Amino acid sequence: MNESTQTVPAELRSWSTHWPQYQPVDVTPAELQPAALATAVPGWAEAAATPADVHDWDERRRCALVPFELDARGWPLHPRGRTGSTGRNLGRWGENSAADPIVVAGNGRSRVVLLITRGDIGVEAIPGGMVDPGETAPQALVRELREETGVDLAGHHPIILGRDIVDDWRQTDHAWVSSTSALFQLPVEVTAVAADDAVGAGWWPFGSLNQLDIAIGAAGRTLYAAHRPLLQRAVDYLNQLK
Template identity: 60%
Template structure:
């Protein structure tokens, strides 16, 4: 039986020698997962439960990725929030997507949950709502504070940065509008546009006709929104 030999894909700025000089403001200082001292607390707070191996190190709940090391801000789970803003109904329904600046694909507006998103009451649903509405404002200029947010689920997403020891879990919420509103790409979004959303096939066909690709990690999130809307 061949041994499992994952490739270390740690970003250059997160290598131990780089962290000794400078810790990026978006990352924790621990150079390796065994330098983290609060794994039980991180497990308890996780969106998706994860286990520790025999050495006390985190295991990606989605299974092996073929990679090790870190390309994300922290070891273990990196909690994120994604906004699924939908306008209209039926065949005329549309969804707001951005083009991600890092990998150039169409995706839902979203990003990592920040300390400022957390509430004094430590309400996880309100934290998610705060985070996804903030990301929506920052990436599209659309301010939907005051609108109802329906949190559809929480899951590990197939993010390109995931490794065996560091991964993204997203909580995603649906916001419904009667009609589209102006949107413009900002922050780490190249653009922000409304797309046909009667079905996932229709959405992907419209994107393909414009030379674009839907971020595969967000397909399940968008399908969950469609399933909810069909109820």
């Protein structure tokens, strides 16, 4: 899995930087190509073949977790600039809102964090996912956690840690993921069983991000790079509570 921004030099990522030679790669999968959408629309995706077919950009921009602009054509532009990819490999054009519940048990060096093994890319990650239409981020946090691990924290009140762009492997210049990350604190571990998009679920040492890296590496696994900033923010918050 390659991070798409690696194909774009840092000094050329900004949309305000003139780069007439820029030729992003179209990563739209077969099921989201215009001809396919005209026949059948996947349940997880909108029917718009291009951003020009979307007619509620004012509302989408108003509700966005991270502000974004439109180009001269009226197409959404990734808030962090060029990605090296174009087209759409996500459910919606523009921002795709996600929820990432960070579940931690215990304290200090004995802390552990609940992660899943993602079925799509085979790495250890926060058990999150996309916010459904009509759903709030807090509702999505609880639902995604329950669907992917069997852990039901509906009675808990999470601490919202941030609302950020996630460097998702599917992002393009015109479609990206913004996530609400939240911390759930438990006194002890609870049973977690992988389901839905997860092929594994378990608790990992979480006294620090470095401790987590070492444990995951020792198990021959890899931590999802896009979730590292979210997990580090959780560590920083927990350390302030000492």
